[in-house]
Amino acid sequence: xxxxxxxxxxxxxxYRIGGDGPLVVFGHGLLGSIEQVDPFEGSLDxxxxxxxxxxxxxxxxxxxxGPEDPAGYTWETLGRDMAAFIDHAGEERAIxxxxxxxAATALWVAIEQPHRAKALALLMPPPLGHEPMxxxxxxxxxxxxxxxxxxxxxxxxxxxxxxxxxxxxxxSTPEEAEQRADWLLRQNPLTLLYAVRGxxxxxxxxxxAYRQIGVPTIVVAHEGDGLHPVxxxxxxxxxxxxxxxxxxxxxxxxxxxxxEFLKEMTRFIDRVx
Numbered sequence: 001x002x003x004x005x006x007x008x009x010x011x012x013x014x015y016r017i018g019g020d021g022p023l024v025v026f027g028h029g030l031l032g033s034i035e036q037v038d039p040f041e042g043s044l045d046x047x048x049x050x051x052x053x054x055x056x057x058x059x060x061x062x063x064x065x066g067p068e069d070p071a072g073y074t075w076e077t078l079g080r081d082m083a084a085f086i087d088h089a090g091e092e093r094a095i096x097x098x099x100x101x102x103a104a105t106a107l108w109v110a111i112e113q114p115h116r117a118k119a120l121a122l123l124m125p126p127p128l129g130h131e132p133m134x135x136x137x138x139x140x141x142x143x144x145x146x147x148x149x150x151x152x153x154x155x156x157x158x159x160x161x162x163x164x165x166x167x168x169x170x171x172s173t174p175e176e177a178e179q180r181a182d183w184l185l186r187q188n189p190l191t192l193l194y195a196v197r198g199x200x201x202x203x204x205x206x207x208x209a210y211r212q213i214g215v216p217t218i219v220v221a222h223e224g225d226g227l228h229p230v231x232x233x234x235x236x237x238x239x240x241x242x243x244x245x246x247x248x249x250x251x252x253x254x255x256x257x258x259x260e261f262l263k264e265m266t267r268f269i270d271r272v273x
């Protein structure tokens with residue numbers, strides 16, 4: 001896959017593209033990057049035999065630039081970036097999707113620019129729907145992100161990371177705490193200062209809008225995760241006419257079973273591609 005930058009809606013965004021077949025544009029999650037999309041060495045080789053895959057660092061993430069303003073990080077701004085990458089790849093439509101933030105981004109495109117979407121692959125969707133629909137664990141997970149971003153704004157990234165080590169539930173062992181602290185320190189500052197603050201306050205579509213989605217959709221989720229609740233995945237299943245839902249029994253199930261995950265994805269791609 002080539003590794004380049006493209007000027008997308010006013011900002012240089014890093015992307016990779018490669019493979020042969022129908023175009024797939026896939027977005028990573030909040031606090032993620034291109035590297036999050038290919039966590040298993042060589043896993044993309046299997047996918048690239050079937051599709052032409054474009055993955056990218058969202059604005060303010062990884063090595064991509066972005067606005068220094070939370071208002072510049074909404075589902076609309078991220079959705080327009082994803083749609084612009086379809087144009088950049090020289091296509092009018094694509095199979096679109098993503099994980100977490102990337103899933104909500106693809107949903108925006110499918111609803112607001114339906115002519116762009118050939119199919120949807122939505123992994124671990126975030127807490128979709130209106131705020132009263134959220135369970136307590138979802139509200140707590142969002143509150144943690146809010147506190148993290150506020151701490152970065154008030155104390156800076158280095159001091160925030162040191163404070164985070166003392167947060168209950170930040171890590172189960174001292175070694176894990178150091179690993180997570182190092183991960184936070186390597187974040188694009190725009191992510192922690194602006195993107196988190198903008199996206200946790202950006203409203204999602206009314207669930208009724210999901211009924212307008214007229215393309216085949218697959219939703220993959222797992223139990224036990226407040227930031228990626230099964231409730232949101234079931235909400236999509238209930239409202240999107242052509243939607244299949246696969247739910248794993250525990251967090252990190254799909255990371256621990258990459259062959260099973262890739263089997264489900266390639267089965268879906270073969271069906272719609």
